[in-house]
Amino acid sequence: MKKAFEKLFRTQVWRSIFRHGLPLSNRTRAEAVFYNFFLHVHPTKVRKRSVKFTYTWGLGGLSLGLFIVLVFTGGLLMLYYRPSVAQAYWDMKDLQFVVSNGRFLRNMHRWAAHAMVAIVFLHMMRVFYTGSYRPPKEFNWVIGVFLLVTTILLSYTGYLLPWDQLSFWGISVGTNMVRAVPFGFGDTISYLLLGGTMVGENALVRFYVLHCFIIPVAAVVLMAIHFWRVRKDGGV
Amino acid sequence: MNNLRKYFALASVALLIVLAVSPLKDYFSEWRSYQHQYNALIETLPQRVKPVPIGIKQQWVQKFDRVDRCETCHLGISEPALKNAKEPFTTHPNIYHDIDEFGCTVCHDGQGAATEYKESIGKVKFWESPIFPRDFMEASCAKCHKEQNVPEAPILNEGRALIEHSNCVGCHKIDGYDKQWVPRLDGIGSKVNRTWLVNWLKNPKAYFPQTRMPNFLLSDDEANNLADFLMTFTTPPPTAVMEKLPAQLTSASSDAKAKMIALGSTKFSEARCISCHMINGRGGYVANDLGKVASKVNEAWLYNYIAHPKQLSPDVEMPRFRFTKNDLADVVAYMEDQFVDYDAPQPPPYTPDPAAYEKGLATYKKYNCAGCHQLSAVPKAEEMGPELTYVGSKKVYEIDFGSTTIDQNLPSYLKTKLLTPRVFTPAMKMPDFGFTDEQARAVTVALLGNTDEKIPAAYIVHPKPKSTFMPQGDFGKLVKSLSCMSCHVMNGNGRLVATDLSMEASEAQEKWIEGYFKVPYSLRPILTERMPNFFLSDAEIKTITGYMEKVFVVDSIAHDVKITPAAIANGKGLFFEKYGCQSCHQVGGKGGYVGPPLDKLGTRLTQGWIFHWLKDPEAYRPNSIQPDYKLTDEDAEALTAYLMSLK
Numbered sequence: 001m002k003k004a005f006e007k008l009f010r011t012q013v014w015r016s017i018f019r020h021g022l023p024l025s026n027r028t029r030a031e032a033v034f035y036n037f038f039l040h041v042h043p044t045k046v047r048k049r050s051v052k053f054t055y056t057w058g059l060g061g062l063s064l065g066l067f068i069v070l071v072f073t074g075g076l077l078m079l080y081y082r083p084s085v086a087q088a089y090w091d092m093k094d095l096q097f098v099v100s101n102g103r104f105l106r107n108m109h110r111w112a113a114h115a116m117v118a119i120v121f122l123h124m125m126r127v128f129y130t131g132s133y134r135p136p137k138e139f140n141w142v143i144g145v146f147l148l149v150t151t152i153l154l155s156y157t158g159y160l161l162p163w164d165q166l167s168f169w170g171i172s173v174g175t176n177m178v179r180a181v182p183f184g185f186g187d188t189i190s191y192l193l194l195g196g197t198m199v200g201e202n203a204l205v206r207f208y209v210l211h212c213f214i215i216p217v218a219a220v221v222l223m224a225i226h227f228w229r230v231r232k233d234g235g236v
Numbered sequence: 237m238n239n240l241r242k243y244f245a246l247a248s249v250a251l252l253i254v255l256a257v258s259p260l261k262d263y264f265s266e267w268r269s270y271q272h273q274y275n276a277l278i279e280t281l282p283q284r285v286k287p288v289p290i291g292i293k294q295q296w297v298q299k300f301d302r303v304d305r306c307e308t309c310h311l312g313i314s315e316p317a318l319k320n321a322k323e324p325f326t327t328h329p330n331i332y333h334d335i336d337e338f339g340c341t342v343c344h345d346g347q348g349a350a351t352e353y354k355e356s357i358g359k360v361k362f363w364e365s366p367i368f369p370r371d372f373m374e375a376s377c378a379k380c381h382k383e384q385n386v387p388e389a390p391i392l393n394e395g396r397a398l399i400e401h402s403n404c405v406g407c408h409k410i411d412g413y414d415k416q417w418v419p420r421l422d423g424i425g426s427k428v429n430r431t432w433l434v435n436w437l438k439n440p441k442a443y444f445p446q447t448r449m450p451n452f453l454l455s456d457d458e459a460n461n462l463a464d465f466l467m468t469f470t471t472p473p474p475t476a477v478m479e480k481l482p483a484q485l486t487s488a489s490s491d492a493k494a495k496m497i498a499l500g501s502t503k504f505s506e507a508r509c510i511s512c513h514m515i516n517g518r519g520g521y522v523a524n525d526l527g528k529v530a531s532k533v534n535e536a537w538l539y540n541y542i543a544h545p546k547q548l549s550p551d552v553e554m555p556r557f558r559f560t561k562n563d564l565a566d567v568v569a570y571m572e573d574q575f576v577d578y579d580a581p582q583p584p585p586y587t588p589d590p591a592a593y594e595k596g597l598a599t600y601k602k603y604n605c606a607g608c609h610q611l612s613a614v615p616k617a618e619e620m621g622p623e624l625t626y627v628g629s630k631k632v633y634e635i636d637f638g639s640t641t642i643d644q645n646l647p648s649y650l651k652t653k654l655l656t657p658r659v660f661t662p663a664m665k666m667p668d669f670g671f672t673d674e675q676a677r678a679v680t681v682a683l684l685g686n687t688d689e690k691i692p693a694a695y696i697v698h699p700k701p702k703s704t705f706m707p708q709g710d711f712g713k714l715v716k717s718l719s720c721m722s723c724h725v726m727n728g729n730g731r732l733v734a735t736d737l738s739m740e741a742s743e744a745q746e747k748w749i750e751g752y753f754k755v756p757y758s759l760r761p762i763l764t765e766r767m768p769n770f771f772l773s774d775a776e777i778k779t780i781t782g783y784m785e786k787v788f789v790v791d792s793i794a795h796d797v798k799i800t801p802a803a804i805a806n807g808k809g810l811f812f813e814k815y816g817c818q819s820c821h822q823v824g825g826k827g828g829y830v831g832p833p834l835d836k837l838g839t840r841l842t843q844g845w846i847f848h849w850l851k852d853p854e855a856y857r858p859n860s861i862q863p864d865y866k867l868t869d870e871d872a873e874a875l876t877a878y879l880m881s882l883k
Contacts, residue, residue, distance in 0.1 A: 086301075090303070090349060093347075093349040093350075094349065097305070097349055097350050097351045097352070097355070098292050098294075098305070098351060100259070100262055101258045101259060101262060103258075104257075104258035104261075164362070165362075
């Protein structure tokens with residue numbers, strides 16, 4: 001058994017992935033962390049009180065967990081959903097009535113989305129009340145605010161996709177509110193969002209692309225920076 | 237640390253259980269259980285029925301842009317062996333359309349995409365078209381079938397006929413219906429008496445149960461004022477020429493009067509007035525009841541009306557009978573003597589109101605009398621009801637059910653409204669048409685079919701374009717004056733009460749037509765004689781036959797048959813032996829009563845007509861009961877020769 005492992009460790013495939021030996025000495029232990037993408041963001045030291053559960057309530061981690069659930073269920077929903085006026089609503093009905101576990105997927109996606117908005121907001125409150133926005137963490141607070149905005153935008157863009165009365169009028173009201181932006185920008189932004197002057201096929205496609213590609217990518221980039229900063233500043 | 241591991245283990249197990257709920261729910265779904273039940277059920281049947289493979293069954297109805305999954309559970313729809321099975325497995329009764337082409341929800345509504353009972357019948361939140369109630373099912377036919385007579389939909393057809401007959405378009409805009417003729421009210425003050433008018437306004441059906449005029453449920457004051465208002469319109473239409481009553485009507489001794497009445501009675505029946513008119517509920521259905529007319533209109537009006545109906549009442553269907561002045565006086569005397577209403581109800585208490593004209597006018601406008609009646613004082617209908625062209629698409633949330641406790645859906649709203657028009661709010665103005673429950677249901681069915689649903693143009697059955705044929709010239713004038721088209725059809729135009737005259741000259745011999753107008757008789761002994769005697773002059777009859785011989789001819793009917801003694805004998809044999817025609821037709825006083833008697837047929841019909849009629853009766857009269865024997869030309873010619881010999 002031991003021999004087999006040793007043989008495995010000597011193969012070129014293994015050595016190309018793990019460029020250090022087994023973590024048996026201090027040096028190789030340090031290398032195991034430095035050369036690993038997932039581990040290298042660790043801080044050099046963590047204060048005991050910041051590991052305490054009642055200090056963070058794990059809200060940031062929960063938000064990330066929900067985001068992963070949303071990406072997973074959303075990706076599966078994308079297999080069945082077509083963002084077109086003729087089909088969107090009926091694809092949703094198909095998810096409800098004929099796709100295996102389709103209703104579960106959709107409900108998971110919906111509840112996780114609601115929960116994520118709530119948890120991200122609670123997370124921000126926690127950061128505020130523990131004063132964790134203070135120097136040197138001002139930049140990460142700003143990133144966090146952007147992440148709250150992306151969360152809310154993800155929730156809002158997803159609202160149109162079922163293409164029922166609720167979503168149609170929800171987005172109509174929302175984009176009409178956007179038109180109140182002063183200095184003549186309002187109409188332009190609203191036109192840009194809808195791809196027209198009212199909620200229709202173009203708006204559906206734009207919201208779909210925003211919901212499934214542009215905003216999630218932005219969120220991932222922001223999260224990467226956010227987590228890296230958290231770690232470097234001594235957080236979990 | 238150990239505790240944490242325990243929690244982790246517990247949480248993992250809980251997560252697994254939660255994750256298992258969804259697949260389990262999928263597996264134990266309602267439709268799967270129905271399919272297993274179906275497969276178990278067919279095992280018990282004596283016939284061999286193919287079991288269904290487990291899985292969702294759906295139809296993609298491409299042309300109507302929908303997916304129906306009803307057959308996932310309704311598995312026996314096209315399986316006759318399951319005729320007596322319980323729902324959801326029973327066979328679909330009489331399918332007039334291919335299910336694969338039309339799907340289910342096109343007619344039945346409901347949620348076709350659903351695979352659960354509650355969702356599929358659509359009685360769930362946010363589904364606007366739940367399953368269509370069975371009592372009103374034929375309304376779905378009307379979405380595509382816009383033609384006059386929809387096959388296999390008697391209730392719908394009755395409803396549409398009732399809408400047309402009741403003149404609903406007087407107050408409601410409804411596409412596809414024509415406005416019916418209603419007498420104009422100018423001159424009513426010199427036609428009827430006030431007592432009759434008040435009673436009529438209070439309840440028209442008490443005087444004439446079959447009248448179109450609905451009951452507007454007027455109060456006594458409203459009826460009195462409206463009557464006073466209407467009685468001020470005494471000037472007859474400008475076309476009218478009012479003659480004075482002849483002296484013998486106004487000042488005859490009682491002996492002379494009795495003689496006049498007796499003569500009038502004879503003329504009245506000779507003219508066959510009851511072919512169109514009822515006398516106290518018995519007689520024709522084309523015109524109104526004359527049983528109490530002497531208590532309604534005054535004598536001078538009656539005299540002048542019969543003399544020139546269309547002058548006093550433009551566009552009325554009443555023909556102008558060619559009575560001599562004396563005959564006319566006799567008929568009027570007879571009607572005045574006989575048709576009196578002895579049981580007229582007491583009119584409501586009345587004290588003249590100085591503002592009766594204004595109040596009556598307001599009532600006239602309020603109930604939109606101008607929607608049906610013409611009156612010079614109110615030329616335009618202003619108080620129209622809502623448009624009903626798309627009433628079938630009205631949503632439940634658009635309906636005010638008032639304080640009623642009926643089912644909160646459109647069919648029950650419409651039916652209740654038709655039966656008790658003012659029940660939802662007292663401010664409603666719709667009159668009571670006196671519909672029976674069945675009639676109200678039929679009208680509801682026809683109304684529910686008026687939807688704004690988008691149906692592909694290829695599936696809509698349009699009504700046949702109406703013929704506008706109208707003879708011109710001298711014959712045309714006669715047709716108008718005698719209202720021939722109220723009972724006869726000519727080239728597709730007219731009301732078919734009697735016969736279609738479009739081929740008349742190719743069917744009947746000219747001599748016979750001439751004689752018929754002198755003394756009309758019914759061809760079939762089992763029918764009552766209907767054709768009125770208009771007392772036409774010889775010149776008028778010549779005009780009619782002359783026109784018919786030129787226009788009402790179909791060249792292909794002409795057929796030359798050689799009438800030889802041998803052919804006659806051969807035909808007689810075929811008539812009595814081979815085809816047994818005498819079982820329905822009378823010849824020489826013997827035979828059946830189903831068809832018309834054939835004596836003297838040789839003087840009535842043309843040989844070409846007899847020949848073609850025998851060859852293919854349904855080509856000429858689609859509903860004829862004359863059997864089609866698929867005769868050879870020789871047999872048909874021999875029978876024609878025999879029948880032409882009956883003179």
